[in-house]
Amino acid sequence: MLEIKNLHVKLEEEDKAILKGVDLTVEAGKVHAIMGPNGSGKSTLSYVLSGRDGYEVTDGTALLEGEDLLEMEPEERAAAGLFLAFQYPVEIPGVGNMTFLRTAVNAQRKARGEDEMSAADFLKVIRAKAKDLKIDAEMLKRPVNVGFSGGEKKRNEILQMAMLEPKMCILDETDSGLDVDAMKLVSDGVNALRDAGRGFLVITHYQRLLDHIKPDVVHIMADGRIVKTGGPELALEVEHNGYAGILEEVA
Amino acid sequence: MALPKIKQDATEARLSALDLPEGGWSARARGEALARVRAMGLPGARDEYWKYTRPDTLVGAEAPQAAVFDADEMPVFDAVDRLKIVFVDGVFDADLSDDLALEGVEIDRLAEARDIHWAQDLYGVLEAKGQSPVERPLAALNTAFASDGLLIRVTQTPSKPISLVYHHRSEVSDAILHHVVKVEAGAQMTLLENGPAAARFNKCMEVDLADTARLHHVRTQGRDHERRAATHIFARLGTESVFKTFTLTVNGVLTRNEVVVEFTGDDAVAHVAGACMGDGDFHHDDTVFITHDAVNCESRQVFKKVLRNGAVGVFQGKILVKPGAQKTDGYQISQSLLLDEDSQFLAKPELEIYADDVACSHGSTSGAIDDEGLFYLRARGVPRGLAEDLMTIAFIAEAVQEIEDEGLQEEIVGRVEAWLARRRS
Ligand SMILES: Nc1ncnc2c1ncn2[C@@H]1O[C@H](COP(=O)(O)OP(=O)(O)OP(=O)(O)O)[C@@H](O)[C@H]1O
Ligand SMILES: [Mg+2]
Numbered sequence: 278m279l280e281i282k283n284l285h286v287k288l289e290e291e292d293k294a295i296l297k298g299v300d301l302t303v304e305a306g307k308v309h310a311i312m313g314p315n316g317s318g319k320s321t322l323s324y325v326l327s328g329r330d331g332y333e334v335t336d337g338t339a340l341l342e343g344e345d346l347l348e349m350e351p352e353e354r355a356a357a358g359l360f361l362a363f364q365y366p367v368e369i370p371g372v373g374n375m376t377f378l379r380t381a382v383n384a385q386r387k388a389r390g391e392d393e394m395s396a397a398d399f400l401k402v403i404r405a406k407a408k409d410l411k412i413d414a415e416m417l418k419r420p421v422n423v424g425f426s427g428g429e430k431k432r433n434e435i436l437q438m439a440m441l442e443p444k445m446c447i448l449d450e451t452d453s454g455l456d457v458d459a460m461k462l463v464s465d466g467v468n469a470l471r472d473a474g475r476g477f478l479v480i481t482h483y484q485r486l487l488d489h490i491k492p493d494v495v496h497i498m499a500d501g502r503i504v505k506t507g508g509p510e511l512a513l514e515v516e517h518n519g520y521a522g523i524l525e526e527v528a
Numbered sequence: 529m530a531l532p533k534i535k536q537d538a539t540e541a542r543l544s545a546l547d548l549p550e551g552g553w554s555a556r557a558r559g560e561a562l563a564r565v566r567a568m569g570l571p572g573a574r575d576e577y578w579k580y581t582r583p584d585t586l587v588g589a590e591a592p593q594a595a596v597f598d599a600d601e602m603p604v605f606d607a608v609d610r611l612k613i614v615f616v617d618g619v620f621d622a623d624l625s626d627d628l629a630l631e632g633v634e635i636d637r638l639a640e641a642r643d644i645h646w647a648q649d650l651y652g653v654l655e656a657k658g659q660s661p662v663e664r665p666l667a668a669l670n671t672a673f674a675s676d677g678l679l680i681r682v683t684q685t686p687s688k689p690i691s692l693v694y695h696h697r698s699e700v701s702d703a704i705l706h707h708v709v710k711v712e713a714g715a716q717m718t719l720l721e722n723g724p725a726a727a728r729f730n731k732c733m734e735v736d737l738a739d740t741a742r743l744h745h746v747r748t749q750g751r752d753h754e755r756r757a758a759t760h761i762f763a764r765l766g767t768e769s770v771f772k773t774f775t776l777t778v779n780g781v782l783t784r785n786e787v788v789v790e791f792t793g794d795d796a797v798a799h800v801a802g803a804c805m806g807d808g809d810f811h812h813d814d815t816v817f818i819t820h821d822a823v824n825c826e827s828r829q830v831f832k833k834v835l836r837n838g839a840v841g842v843f844q845g846k847i848l849v850k851p852g853a854q855k856t857d858g859y860q861i862s863q864s865l866l867l868d869e870d871s872q873f874l875a876k877p878e879l880e881i882y883a884d885d886v887a888c889s890h891g892s893t894s895g896a897i898d899d900e901g902l903f904y905l906r907a908r909g910v911p912r913g914l915a916e917d918l919m920t921i922a923f924i925a926e927a928v929q930e931i932e933d934e935g936l937q938e939e940i941v942g943r944v945e946a947w948l949a950r951r952r953s
Binding site for chain 1: 898899900901903904905906907908909910911912914915918919921922923924925926
């Protein structure tokens, strides 16, 4: 599904290397988790994959189902099936959440040569999905993320994911800021989307989320590289011992 | 003080190209207005109040030509149930207009001057009052020479809006219209205006709101690319009255919209808002002056300008709070969205406050589309152009929301969307 090879990334504006050779393959149907100390490059990886400005790829490749992601515009990547749940969802005053989502859904459909979703169908679907995530009608009407609490923003990300039905979902610290109940809602939302054709890359600092969204593979990222890969037990090890041991071991 | 010779000559050149209409009841007001014009002189490039906008083409003896633009888009407000009154190049068109009959409203034409008229107490009166502390000679010129206009007196709330529709058919038309709107106590009305009125248009509207009266004014200045316009609104607000005016301006090479509001009764509300979309050879100037001379009144000025390809936006907005106008709530925001580096926004916000118990704020910003927001939209699959349009619509939203009627808000947003979409591909 997602195949990253030897990815090197530096900041466009300054000579600062952030990703220093990332190798990572997420297979369809699998959930991979990435953990790692603050500043190790996890968000950078997710931004580079989704096409944000400000980074320069100096080496390596990233393919989504065999297609070169790095050559595409952000909207093309989305239409190709890539989705990033942002660590910090952006507020867009003046753009209604509903308008935004409908525009996004239909733009992606159009890009894929599919029919647009009618207003009525869209409404039906979004209401049902919003209800599952306990997002009320009033929140749907509000401008995108404006005045949403931290947890509401994260739920809104998952709602977008549920509506867009991407093939490859990257979740960047979607658990941060969520209370226990919201964590359950969000995890249920993610688990409902798990299927054989879809891959997940879940970035998190805490084992807690991985109790709900059971990963197949866990990676540890440090200083711009994946330094260790293992099964779910690796997350438990981090939970109990922190990163010190792992980092020493690989140093 | 005598006018500088150059200004005097320019003024006389303009005046010599005009004929004073037969006034009837308005003759005296016209004569006085003419004297005001002569005393002030027409605006010149050196005038402080015209620092950011060149007045020469607005005051020249002849109107510069303006091509008539044929758009196949349905005119705005066509779907609204309304009483429609049409002016073609500044000339009233009875065939295109509805009967000037609407329950609760008296409508007369200025051109059909009779000997006495209720408008006598207002025509040129609010304009004359609005000449101080800042002179507005084009408005006085208008009072003197207006060829026509509507005198609208609202005694009871009518069942539908009055909609003034302007058509521009002649490349050299030079129209001067003057409307007077008086809303009596307890009544309210919506007044719509749209269309390019002429190659050059000088329009003045005097608005008198009695206690508890309400007027909602929504106007679009659109379509034609080469048109020029100078417009004035002079509004006087009685106790607990409400005046809301919103203007959308697209296209046109030069537009100056002045709005002068005076609170004379307590607890009144005035919202003056505007959005403009400028592309290329476009200069748009919003000049607003709000005088608080009563207690506990609220004024809001919300102006948003979207500028690209060298378009220029100007905002001069002033809140004057007179001694004793306590509990004044004055808000003013003017912002521009510059879609490239060639475009320009010039703002001069001013507060002058002589009362101590007031809350006034003003702000002015200029900026590009927010990259973070743009990326967020694109990351969800919204193509760049459409994402920029959404962000642009979002930018003007605060101004559009000043329109009370949601249907009209949508109509305005729809126009802007279409305008943007035409420029996208
Ligand atoms: N635009 C930028 N300008 C300057 N430094 C940047 C920029 N983007 C990333 N960095 C730096 O790159 C490093 C990696 O940042 P990144 O956000 O990817 O870390 P992270 O692993 O997601 O951390 P966290 O766990 O705290 O979210 C950090 O040192 C960060 O300061
Ligand atoms: Mg991060």
